[in-house]
Amino acid sequence: MRAVTRAAMAVVGEESEMTRKKRRLYVVALALLGLGSAAALTLSAFEENIVFFFSPSDIVAQPPGDRNVRLGGLVEEGSVRKLPDGISIAFRVTDTVNAIPVTYTGIVPDLFREGQGVVAEGKVGPDGVFVAREVLARHDENYMPPEVADALKRAGHFQPEVPGRSVIAPSAAQAAPQATSTLERP
């Protein structure tokens, strides 16, 4: 049945079959283009809602007030200490430009370490201290055996990666030098 249609098409002229296919191709290509641009526009318009966390520079540039926000960055070297109550900890989250003091009561994930990425959810108190309700660890994209990490640290080639980027104050973190602190042994 299809062959019959084909034969009829061939009699009418190969041109029409070709143009039909071409037209369908154009329609598909145009639809994809439109869809892609619509998606791109929507996503860029909602950037601040899509980001999972803000950097310390963002929080400094635009204080969230009483809103619940997520703060992400590196746990500053040497900043983690136990508070007198025995179950709370205090540390600083840095993007190497700005650092924000954080307190948290609860159990931290296994990967929570100084010099490692962290995302804390909570509110900035009136004293400027970020009171976290939840602390999540964030690891970077580097994977290596412990021996290799040790060798890199000895050679001084070890630099922790600042997670994410500033959304509200993009110029600040990009101009910043890399963190120079060395990593503690896990």
Place this chain on the structure above:
Amino acid sequence: MHRFANPARFQRLAAVILPWAAGIAVLATLAGLWTGLVTSPPDYQQGDTVRIMYVHVPAAWMSLFVYTTMAAAAVAALVWRHPLAEVYARAAAPLGAGFTAICLITGSLWGEPMWGTWWVWDARLTSVLILFFLYLGFMALVNAFDDPTRGAKAGSILLLVGVVNVPIIKFSVDWWNTLHQPASVLRLDGPTIYGDMLVPLFIMFAAFKAYFIAVVIVRMRAELAARKVQAMRLTQAARAPELSAAE
């Protein structure tokens, strides 16, 4: 364009490829398990949980690869009316959904001990969950129509609409701050994974790819047989209703 549209040609090609794909899948799985679980080192930060990467990342790559090939098949089906394209998309969809499910579940099992959470709604995790729903939606849609050609067309359109999600998944970790870490392998300045850990990763990827090729061939054969059955029943019903009723 229609060189591979001929199901007989496909059947001959598939008969050659199938044993090879199945063999490679078995051997690469064994090699991947051995290197991934035994000979590769633990990570300096994540310890032995890094071994989850050897199923999580290949599953994630496959989930994107399968969807992309299905979207390409959708173009071939819509524009050139390629008869095998619809067969391929239908056959591949459950496998793509399976890979996406593996990616999501293993990611959850990795996130709990390392991040401290099973799930967060960050851009990467959310966009992969949408991919999973796209697979399920496609499977539901192509079966929702009484007329299979209409179902196939609706399915193809859904595949094309959903293809915008593919670059979003890939670049979500670069475009937005996410809890998920940035890309480790497919990046401009080369992989940031130590060589001993790349070995099981690539072997497992080969295993998943070979598995997919083998199983999608099986599923395409089943689909072609089902269509043949359907065509034969239709012609029988059309030609001699009283005869088939007597049987």
Place this chain on the structure above:
Amino acid sequence: MSEFFAMGGYAVYVWGSYGVAALVLVALLLLSLRGLRENETILAALETSAPARGGRKRRAGQSGDGAEMMPAYLAMAGSDAGGRKPGSSADPAKGDAGGDTGGDGGGGGGE
């Protein structure tokens, strides 16, 4: 050896991940093989019970041999035409029959 199974204290997560992956992949493989077997059984039964079409008697589903090439292709073209028939057909009885068998075939091939 027990150290190997302990996975540095992360046994549940590591072995759980490999277990889930194995479960999903093996289940999909078995379902796919069963689907192929079922469809080929139905096809073989139909072809032996109704060999009349065009006088081509011996074409029970061995894939890949040259003799099967043309019939398979023609059957495919037939399935395309057949698939469109229920939609365009004016005869309600015919349309119903087509819809029913189509549903059966789809069910067998789907999962």
